[in-house]
Amino acid sequence: MSDSNTTHFTNPSSFILLGIPALETAHVWISIPFCITYGIAILGNFAILFIVNRETKLHEPMYYFLCMLAITDLVLSTSILPKMLAIFWFNSREILFNACLMQMYFIHCFTALESGILSAMALDRYVAICHPLRHSTILSNPVVAKIGLAVMFRSCTFTMPYPFLDRRLTYCRTNIIPHSYCEHIAVAKLACADIRVNNYYGLFVVFSVMGVDIIFITVSYVLILRAIFSLPTKDARLKTFGTCISHLCVILSFYIPSLFSFLAHRFGHNIPLNFHILLANVYLLVPPMLNPIIYGVRTKQIRDRLLPLFTHKVT
Template identity: 75%
Template sequence: MSDSNTTDFINPSTFILLGIPGLEAAYVWISIPFCAMYIIAILGNFTILFIVKIEPSLHEPMYYFLCMLAITDLVLSTSILPKMLSIFWFNSREIDFSACLTQMYFIHCFTVMESGILVAMALDRYVAICDPLRHSTILTKLVVANISLAVVLRGGMLVLPLLFLARQWPYCRTNIIPHSYCEHMAVVKLSCADIRVSSYYSHFVAFLVTGLDVFFITMSYTQILRAIFSLPTKDARLKTFQTCVSHLCVILVSYIPPLFSFLTHQYGHNVPQHLHILIGNMYLLGPPMLNPVIYGVSTKQIRERLLWLFTHKRT
């Protein structure tokens, strides 16, 4: 009997998600902005997908990548928020072991994919501004499809070892996760094995992906800005720069909150745990909500098509 109990404890069938420890009394109030963010993300990203589909002038590489970004945001926000709301509203804290690992995989896989899509969009802006006459011949549909496939495969393959390592560890300390979703390190820290391999690999992936992607985006925009400032008139410079504004805003929204979260984890030792968790939630839920809003406001074709949908006449 004792051996059976030990085996069950080492290999738990379920984990318990605590949500946001310390803020249990405010769960209903906390759920309101999170729910609103999710609704905006769902409506906004589906709207982007629909408008790009029905508007022929948007059948270009930039908007194909934008559709990929919208799908990624939909999957990312749906991976965490429904379970989070069930904790807030119904105190449903249990999550199956396999479901927890699946959620963990989707969160980290699509986060890596989103970063790759931003690089692809930066490449599109670079070609469009620095070599506009060859844009259609360089970024053909086949090239766009290959880039998209590479982005998806990179996200899936880089994160897959994290899933395999997390599945093999024995869990004998507790099955309680002090978080609102199955974040990788929050899960593997429950193991009673030496998890340094998981820790080193997760840091390697984070620094590799973020470092390389930020480097390529920076190099692209360095060349873009050089091309913009070489234009003869102020109006031409401003008009060309405006084509990059929405992408730059999305980059800032996508990279600054995770950087802030990383810095608070590394140096904010006096920051309360619930604030760490809230920041973690915000940097996963913020971009899916803001990205379609940014593109909807700043892109003329999307804005006009959206107005037409509401007024049933072209503006």
């Protein structure tokens, strides 16, 4: 006997995003800090791009990578927040099937891209501290461009199968996604087919992209710390290590919540769903806001050029 509440479809015309389950009554209030976070991210990252483009003295590898990070943050946050606010403010929960797959691709692609840029910035810090006299020759402009293209190519190709893996599935019973955006496994869990391939490929991408990047960053900083501790004076060690603080803060703000969210999706069956979804939103929205603030406060070259922009407006 068939279940009258079951609807079978191979490709649903649309999905329904719930936002943050069990917190529907608080959606408007939750949207306020998210909207402020997005506004700061937009202003901060555009300010970074403007300053680096305007000041020729900042046309160096570190600032090129910082611009790549700013563009990635802008795309990443913009790929989820407009639809999220439509859910929170207007209860516009429907998203077309192809639009859902496109959003999924952008989220995963630019998350992988951000990880790759952070590892490239670790390389820049290693060369600047361990080989300062050869920094400009090792990381010349053509080399920086090739690194950026390689990181982008890796991110695009490794995450390209995600929408195709979800498209091949047969969906049944419901098209309601208990999430505020289209995440690969969250969509795959709606299928009535075997999703082991989706799970295994997701694990492969995480370990071969973010896992490799984390190992590379760790090795870079082991070599950096060894070079720092070999400096003759305490002041020299502190000054040199100070050039890495911004990068380390950005790394921690990105990897800790993203890895927690990834593991919670697959293994955190006892974690409340609303807490998990809230954290999944935070890890995509907070780093784009924090990155320009961290670099604006910690990097003297950017801070010295950022302050006159606001003081001129005030006067």
